[in-house]
Amino acid sequence: MKIAVLPGDGIGTEIVAEAVKVLNVLDLKFEMETADVGGVAYDHHGHPLPEATLKLAKEADAVLFGAVGDWKYDKLERQFRPEQAILGLRKNLGLFANFRPAICYEQLTHASSLKPELVAGLDILIIRELTGDIYFGQPRGRRQSPDGAFQGAEEAFDTMRYARPEIERIAHVAFQAARKRGKKVTSVDKANVLETFQFWKDVVTEVGQQYPDVKLDHMYVDNAAMQLVKSPKSFDVVVTGNMFGDILSDEAAMLTGSIGMLPSASLNASNQGLYEPSHGSAPDIAGKGVANPLATILSAAMMLRFSLNQPQAADRIESAVKDVLSQGLRTADIWSEGTRKVGTREMGDAVVAAI
Amino acid sequence: MKIAVLPGDGIGTEIVAEAVKVLNVLDLKFEMETADVGGVAYDHHGHPLPEATLKLAKEADAVLFGAVGDWKYDKLERQFRPEQAILGLRKNLGLFANFRPAICYEQLTHASSLKPELVAGLDILIIRELTGDIYFGQPRGRRQSPDGAFQGAEEAFDTMRYARPEIERIAHVAFQAARKRGKKVTSVDKANVLETFQFWKDVVTEVGQQYPDVKLDHMYVDNAAMQLVKSPKSFDVVVTGNMFGDILSDEAAMLTGSIGMLPSASLNASNQGLYEPSHGSAPDIAGKGVANPLATILSAAMMLRFSLNQPQAADRIESAVKDVLSQGLRTADIWSEGTRKVGTREMGDAVVAAI
Numbered sequence: 110m111k112i113a114v115l116p117g118d119g120i121g122t123e124i125v126a127e128a129v130k131v132l133n134v135l136d137l138k139f140e141m142e143t144a145d146v147g148g149v150a151y152d153h154h155g156h157p158l159p160e161a162t163l164k165l166a167k168e169a170d171a172v173l174f175g176a177v178g179d180w181k182y183d184k185l186e187r188q189f190r191p192e193q194a195i196l197g198l199r200k201n202l203g204l205f206a207n208f209r210p211a212i213c214y215e216q217l218t219h220a221s222s223l224k225p226e227l228v229a230g231l232d233i234l235i236i237r238e239l240t241g242d243i244y245f246g247q248p249r250g251r252r253q254s255p256d257g258a259f260q261g262a263e264e265a266f267d268t269m270r271y272a273r274p275e276i277e278r279i280a281h282v283a284f285q286a287a288r289k290r291g292k293k294v295t296s297v298d299k300a301n302v303l304e305t306f307q308f309w310k311d312v313v314t315e316v317g318q319q320y321p322d323v324k325l326d327h328m329y330v331d332n333a334a335m336q337l338v339k340s341p342k343s344f345d346v347v348v349t350g351n352m353f354g355d356i357l358s359d360e361a362a363m364l365t366g367s368i369g370m371l372p373s374a375s376l377n378a379s380n381q382g383l384y385e386p387s388h389g390s391a392p393d394i395a396g397k398g399v400a401n402p403l404a405t406i407l408s409a410a411m412m413l414r415f416s417l418n419q420p421q422a423a424d425r426i427e428s429a430v431k432d433v434l435s436q437g438l439r440t441a442d443i444w445s446e447g448t449r450k451v452g453t454r455e456m457g458d459a460v461v462a463a464i
Numbered sequence: 465m466k467i468a469v470l471p472g473d474g475i476g477t478e479i480v481a482e483a484v485k486v487l488n489v490l491d492l493k494f495e496m497e498t499a500d501v502g503g504v505a506y507d508h509h510g511h512p513l514p515e516a517t518l519k520l521a522k523e524a525d526a527v528l529f530g531a532v533g534d535w536k537y538d539k540l541e542r543q544f545r546p547e548q549a550i551l552g553l554r555k556n557l558g559l560f561a562n563f564r565p566a567i568c569y570e571q572l573t574h575a576s577s578l579k580p581e582l583v584a585g586l587d588i589l590i591i592r593e594l595t596g597d598i599y600f601g602q603p604r605g606r607r608q609s610p611d612g613a614f615q616g617a618e619e620a621f622d623t624m625r626y627a628r629p630e631i632e633r634i635a636h637v638a639f640q641a642a643r644k645r646g647k648k649v650t651s652v653d654k655a656n657v658l659e660t661f662q663f664w665k666d667v668v669t670e671v672g673q674q675y676p677d678v679k680l681d682h683m684y685v686d687n688a689a690m691q692l693v694k695s696p697k698s699f700d701v702v703v704t705g706n707m708f709g710d711i712l713s714d715e716a717a718m719l720t721g722s723i724g725m726l727p728s729a730s731l732n733a734s735n736q737g738l739y740e741p742s743h744g745s746a747p748d749i750a751g752k753g754v755a756n757p758l759a760t761i762l763s764a765a766m767m768l769r770f771s772l773n774q775p776q777a778a779d780r781i782e783s784a785v786k787d788v789l790s791q792g793l794r795t796a797d798i799w800s801e802g803t804r805k806v807g808t809r810e811m812g813d814a815v816v817a818a819i
């Protein structure tokens with residue numbers, strides 16, 4: 110089992126170190142290799158996703174990823190900015206299926222912006238297509254406007270596009286995931302305005318016919334943004350495109366109040382995957398030893414389950430995390446009156462002890 | 465002062481009737497003419513936006529719009545569906561500036577999904593560009609994929625694009641609005657991924673230099689979707705493109721808990737405008753006399769202020785609405801223990817009485 114460890118920027122190093130520590134006490138044999146990615150890779154090698162890092166990731170069974178980005182890279186040309194590393198990994202490894210659970214941990218219900226009764230027990234799974242849509246669609250760029258009311262003016266443009274096989278495969282992923290859960294899929298589109306998403310809706314509907322045991326609903330993206338606020342528990346599996354998924358998965362994560370706890374997985378057709386916390390690189394608290402490592406530790410659990418075929422080890426990590434929460438340990442982001450505030454390392458150590 | 469009255473579908477007729485009633489007690493001289501729009505227009509004239517309706521709207525100083533849409537039109541070809549009417553009006557009248565206030569009414573704080581302390585007193589203004597972006601960008605359609613990994617497969621595509629003058633004019637609208645409020649503009653983009661929104665960010669930044677008294681922030685759309693949940697009151701004016709604005713304005717409206725109360729205005733360069741409630745046509749409660757007319761009545765107030773240059777009349781309506789809320793009158797959507805449930809007409813009558 111070969112794991113590429115890519116800590117990245119900001120708090121990435123600290124949180125990934127804890128996840129590695131947890132993996133190392135499982136009595137499993139991993140081959141782990143670490144490489145630079147993101148801003149630190151730009152600093153050391155002149156590119157956020159150096160050839161060697163990409164090669165390592167491609168050859169591994171799974172990538173354990175921290176986070177990338179820091180304000181100090183904001184002024185770089187787009188192609189050199191840290192986020193390009195994550196886009197490059199997704200594209201080059203074909204990681205089309207992004208799993209973003211939005212779970213409200215019992216002990217953290219109060220941390221949500223929402224009233225407790227709306228989020229208690231919340232458990233939804235957002236499945237975001239990750240290698241298509243307007244994120245990668247060509248052509249794109251700047252030009253003189255070729256037509257329309259502003260012909261001749263300077264303009265910028267991008268292309269949203271989805272081909273049938275891209276929609277089919279992510280739809281299958283969603284229906285199969287729903288079968289193991291609440292048997293309900295909500296496909297989010299904007300079919301009333303976009304050609305791309307009318308097609309999306311049509312294809313998802315077709316694929317749905319192969320899953321008569323799963324209930325399929327369709328919802329416009331603006332309505333989905335509202336219903337997540339109004340009654341998040343009415344969702345089970347949500348499947349949507351890359352752009353809408355970016356927005357809705359973050360909205361949902363924040364609604365839970367547990368964002369420091371939420372892992373994510375991005376898989377390709379052969380279950381090779383990239384695993385990263387849902388939160389970002391938080392440069393403001395980097396190096397202070399206060400970041401919450403649990404989302405990364407739980408991402409390692411997802412890695413064991415999805416890419417390394419070690420479901421029992423995944424279970425062990427997940428129950429250890431529940432244990433430390435029950436013990437009342439909290440990093441600063443999830444701390445509240447009556448619980449014990451701990452740092453990044455102490456939290457990792459507690460998970461190790463619980464295992 | 466010529467007003468085109470377009471009630472539309474679902475609850476549209478009922479709620480617009482109350483707004484008209486309110487306008488008629490103001491001792492102002494309006495020329496009002498009513499026409500079909502949306503599904504009902506398709507039923508009567510074979511098109512959701514008949515020529516005569518468009519002509520009427522163009523010749524009016526303002527359009528008072530109810531809502532369009534009903535499940536029974538879902539199977540129609542896109543060009544005949546009710547929503548096309550609203551897109552057609554926006555495009556043909558050049559209504560590029562959409563004002564979507566997200567206000568939490570003091571008496572309705574408890575109706576929000578959010579904890580009261582997060583929304584009490586909330587007052588943000590979302591300014592959405594309404595005639596550009598991927599909503600109208602050409603080319604779009606279905607085709608055989610011309611290139612890339614799925615070359616030859618069936619695909620659908622749309623074009624996101626913004627020209628410099630389109631971004632400049634909406635940016636000016638936002639900065640000018642901010643000057644009359646909290647002097648802060650948050651421009652929402654996805655500059656880390658999209659060429660269109662890197663350009664958007666650049667142009668908004670340039671325009672911002674003309675408004676040194678207004679603070680300008682930039683935020684990625686996924687982060688904005690989160691921050692709206694986490695600390696909605698940290699925003700003042702939000703300006704963004706058509707697609708992101710569609711999603712964020714609905715999210716923000718739902719967060720307030722006051723969605724049955726929220727008006728909207730869509731203006732062109734000569735302050736001709738279309739005014740409609742932020743909510744939809746609610747076919748499930750149509751004809752029952754229970755819909756909340758206040759968002760439409762408040763849209764009429766916005767119309768008086770923005771297009772008809774009658775700020776005092778607008779003030780009178782707005783304080784009358786506050787009065788009826790203080791009297792404890794509530795339609796079903798905003799009703800709670802201890803308040804009096806009233807129907808659509810009774811609510812309209814109460815506003816008239818309060819004026």
Ligand SMILES: CC(C)[C@H](C(=O)O)[C@@H](O)C(=O)O
Binds near residue numbers: 656657686
């Ligand atoms: C960093 C950025 C390119 C990325 C995205 O938009 O996909 C991030 O927001 C995410 O969701 O992983």
Ligand SMILES: CC(C)[C@H](C(=O)O)[C@@H](O)C(=O)O
Binds near residue numbers: 301302547550551
């Ligand atoms: C009906 C639809 C086309 C429209 C939009 O997407 O703009 C609506 O959602 C809105 O926000 O007014």
